[in-house]
Amino acid sequence: MSQPHILVDPARCDRDGLCIAECPVAIIAFGPDGLPAGVTDAVERCIGCGHCIAVCPKDALTLAGQAPESLPALEKGLGVSPEAAEQLLRSRRSIRRYKKTPVDRALLLQCIDTARYAPSGMNAQPVHWLVVEGRERMLELAGLTAGALRRLPYFLRFLESWERGEDVILRGAPNLIVAHAERAGFDHTVDAAIALTYFELAAHARGVGTCWAGLFMRAANDSPELNQALGLPEGHRVLCALMAGMPKYGFQRLPPRKAARVRWL
Ligand SMILES: Cc1cc2nc3c(=O)[nH]c(=O)nc-3n(C[C@H](O)[C@H](O)[C@H](O)COP(=O)(O)O)c2cc1C
Structure with missing residues (x-):
């Protein structure tokens, strides 16, 4: 039995x-x-x-x-103080100036490993990961993104900069982390966004910079050329994506943010 x-x-x-x-x-x-x-x-x-x-x-x-x-046991002595957690969370910034060399694969795998523990609806754990490496590939994807954005309204300003030779699409990053999942069934975009949020915080803790690749995300599922270049499995679609790389510069202070608008009911 x-x-x-x-x-x-x-x-x-x-x-x-x-x-x-x-x-x-x-x-x-x-x-x-x-x-x-x-x-x-x-x-x-x-x-x-x-x-x-x-x-x-x-x-x-x-x-x-x-x-x-x-299963791994939790290490009791490894707790994070609220102050340290607060600083880690608040000090994550969108990084738009990167060193050229791709991030060490082992480092990226550690971040992906942490992101496996992100919550997902009904514990579906739907995310598959694609890691793009190297400026040549990144420029190819940025170019295909620009091509797709040309067919959409609102992106003229970015396209003008792209045509002047500025990579405003993937910001000179040496890596792109793409979260993809099966197209059929539930929409797992929220699960992917949470997983990439875990990823970017794990990356920040390890000194790796990230920035959400919103333009790429907008173009990804509208462009057969871009989809083909990504080589996703049959029936999959891009849900979210993050640029990644070692940051060129560090930040000294927290930037200003809106005061929280809170209502209690
Ligand atoms: C869904 C999403 C898409 C974004 N897309 C881009 C993008 O395509 N390019 C870019 O430079 N920044 C992008 N950003 C970064 C935002 O501009 C940034 O989070 C915001 O200005 C706040 O700065 P901070 O992340 O350093 O706190 C995106 C952020 C999010 C959450």
């Missing part, structure tokens, strides 16, 4: 019910033996978020064959 979707070790479980309380889709309940167990349609309804394994202080629960010991 195959192993149940939710398997609880009676020797470890202290019946605290945390796995039941944490499950967002209510597929775990106490069984007649007093131990948590999956309900009958647990497999079909499980979204694989793993909260049940991750919350158990006794490492008592195995989910879909994944034992708690196979």
